[in-house]
Amino acid sequence: MNLRAAGAPAERPDAGKVKETAATPTEPTSAVAKLQAHFEQLDEGSLLRVARAVELARAAERRDPTDEQILETLRPRLRALRPHRVPTFQRSVCVAVEIYLYDGELHEEKRKGALGRQVLMPWWRVLLASPYRGTLVGLEAEYGKAVREQRWTDLPGIAERGVMAAADATEALLAEAAKSYGRRGELSSMMGGDRALEDMREIGVLLGLHPQLTPALERVRRMAGVEGGGRILDFTPAAVVAARTAYLNVHDRGADLVEYFFFGLMTLLAQPFQALRLVRMLSQDMSHVSGNHPARLIPARLFSDLTRTLSEIGRASGGPVMARRVWLLTCARLVSDAQMMIKGLAEEVQVEPNPEWQKLLSEARTRVMQAVDTFLLAALQDSAIVLPVKQSKDQKRSELRLEPDMAHVPTEEEVGIAQAATVLFTAVKKLMEQEGQERFMRSKEADLEQRLEIGINFRVEYLRARPRHSVALEQLRGVQKVLKGLPSLNIIRDLEYRVERTLDRYKN
Numbered sequence: 001m002n003l004r005a006a007g008a009p010a011e012r013p014d015a016g017k018v019k020e021t022a023a024t025p026t027e028p029t030s031a032v033a034k035l036q037a038h039f040e041q042l043d044e045g046s047l048l049r050v051a052r053a054v055e056l057a058r059a060a061e062r063r064d065p066t067d068e069q070i071l072e073t074l075r076p077r078l079r080a081l082r083p084h085r086v087p088t089f090q091r092s093v094c095v096a097v098e099i100y101l102y103d104g105e106l107h108e109e110k111r112k113g114a115l116g117r118q119v120l121m122p123w124w125r126v127l128l129a130s131p132y133r134g135t136l137v138g139l140e141a142e143y144g145k146a147v148r149e150q151r152w153t154d155l156p157g158i159a160e161r162g163v164m165a166a167a168d169a170t171e172a173l174l175a176e177a178a179k180s181y182g183r184r185g186e187l188s189s190m191m192g193g194d195r196a197l198e199d200m201r202e203i204g205v206l207l208g209l210h211p212q213l214t215p216a217l218e219r220v221r222r223m224a225g226v227e228g229g230g231r232i233l234d235f236t237p238a239a240v241v242a243a244r245t246a247y248l249n250v251h252d253r254g255a256d257l258v259e260y261f262f263f264g265l266m267t268l269l270a271q272p273f274q275a276l277r278l279v280r281m282l283s284q285d286m287s288h289v290s291g292n293h294p295a296r297l298i299p300a301r302l303f304s305d306l307t308r309t310l311s312e313i314g315r316a317s318g319g320p321v322m323a324r325r326v327w328l329l330t331c332a333r334l335v336s337d338a339q340m341m342i343k344g345l346a347e348e349v350q351v352e353p354n355p356e357w358q359k360l361l362s363e364a365r366t367r368v369m370q371a372v373d374t375f376l377l378a379a380l381q382d383s384a385i386v387l388p389v390k391q392s393k394d395q396k397r398s399e400l401r402l403e404p405d406m407a408h409v410p411t412e413e414e415v416g417i418a419q420a421a422t423v424l425f426t427a428v429k430k431l432m433e434q435e436g437q438e439r440f441m442r443s444k445e446a447d448l449e450q451r452l453e454i455g456i457n458f459r460v461e462y463l464r465a466r467p468r469h470s471v472a473l474e475q476l477r478g479v480q481k482v483l484k485g486l487p488s489l490n491i492i493r494d495l496e497y498r499v500e501r502t503l504d505r506y507k508n
Contacts, residue, residue, distance in 0.1 A: 095214065097203055110198040113263030115203065122190060122191045217246070217264045380425070426487055483496040
């Protein structure tokens with residue numbers, strides 16, 4: 001299959017932008033500047049009338065190259081006014097992925113639930129240059145006709161068909177590309193590289209999930225009183241109930257749907273901690289549902305689903321969804337909730353022995369324990385971030401090795417990350433002690449103690465050779481805050497005492 005078989009001209013992925021921004025004669029540029037100056041002087045009502053007229057013309061498929069220029073000059077004020085927009089057919093289709101879009105350059109490593117906005121245009125051009133062009137062009141013409149005839153109630157239905165058609169086309173193109181390196185290379189070239197091709201795969205997944213996913217997230221946003229693309233600032237009881245209901249409807253319909261529901265939910269929230277209210281609300285269901293009802297497994301499943309989502313988000317610190325410190329604290333609260341959930345279910349089993357309840361308890365424990373390693377690994381790595389290391393090349397063996405970085409002063413954010421990591425480590429320790437897994441924790445504690453002891457001993461000896469070395473002192477001040485947050489282990493208290501004594505020695 002040739003992706004350009006439909007007769008569309010071959011273009012680079014950024015060809016459209018090149019044509020629009022290529023060297024333009026002085027006169028048009030001057031005319032656009034004058035037009036922008038004129039629009040800035042218009043009152044709000046006049047500006048909105050102009051914007052609506054241009055958007056209607058564009059959505060009705062009356063293609064005019066000046067439409068985009070006019071809208072570009074209007075966008076700064078339209079962003080502030082946030083009026084009801086008249087979307088084009090393409091924009092209506094892209095509503096299915098809107099929540100997951102971010103602006104700026106593509107992340108080097110593909111992150112699930114995060115799509116670069118810049119990938120949309122190449123993806124759409126790929127569809128229109130494929131054998132599936134006819135279906136999409138036909139739907140776009142139908143959409144434009146409905147706009148011209150002002151049949152507004154028909155637009156959502158046409159857009160929904162467009163989403164499904166785009167999903168089928170995207171899936172088919174990727175399936176064809178998987179069969180041949182040549183076809184895959186052609187598709188990658190049109191998209192702008194393999195990294196953009198990964199986003200195209202995720203677009204196809206989200207389009208397929210759209211009929212169930214988008215309504216669930218929109219209901220949560222609507223119940224929170226948020227319109228348009230705004231974020232949920234206050235996760236009100238009504239919004240919590242809406243999210244709870246949405247999760248009840250999707251939790252057993254496939255892992256992808258559940259995972260993207262949480263990705264979308266956390267993107268909607270201004271504060272990711274708010275998502276954890278769902279855990280507490282659903283945990284309460286256990287005391288209200290009797291017998292072998294599937295809802296009794298919801299808290300355990302919810303923990304498993306949120307854990308998978310948080311693990312994916314946490315792979316890249318400082319991402320667009322939540323900062324690393326917030327991620328660690330969110331995980332800590334999630335682990336604490338899981339501990340209380342298991343404890344409550346275990347108490348119920350003791351009061352009234354029941355084989356089905358015992359089965360629920362066993363599954364809950366299994367799901368929780370599957371997540372422990374991920375959280376412990378993050379806590380161990382980030383607790384030592386205040387004792388930074390750097391890569392150094394061994395000239396004799398021509399290999400890389402790690403050595404202390406004595407030129408880096410830990411920032412406030414890094415100290416905060418390390419302190420949050422101790423909160424997560426402590427939460428996991430309490431959970432494991434409750435579950436009788438102290439032996440498992442001893443090896444992790446020994447690993448953490450060894451990392452900290454080696455780093456601290458090096459800094460103490462370093463100061464003996466270089467008294468009052470400011471970087472070494474700042475690193476010790478940072479690790480002192482970390483030690484205070486760790487569980488009361490003998491060696492940890494010994495290290496804390498040694499650090500305090502060293503800092504006192506060089507205080508003046």
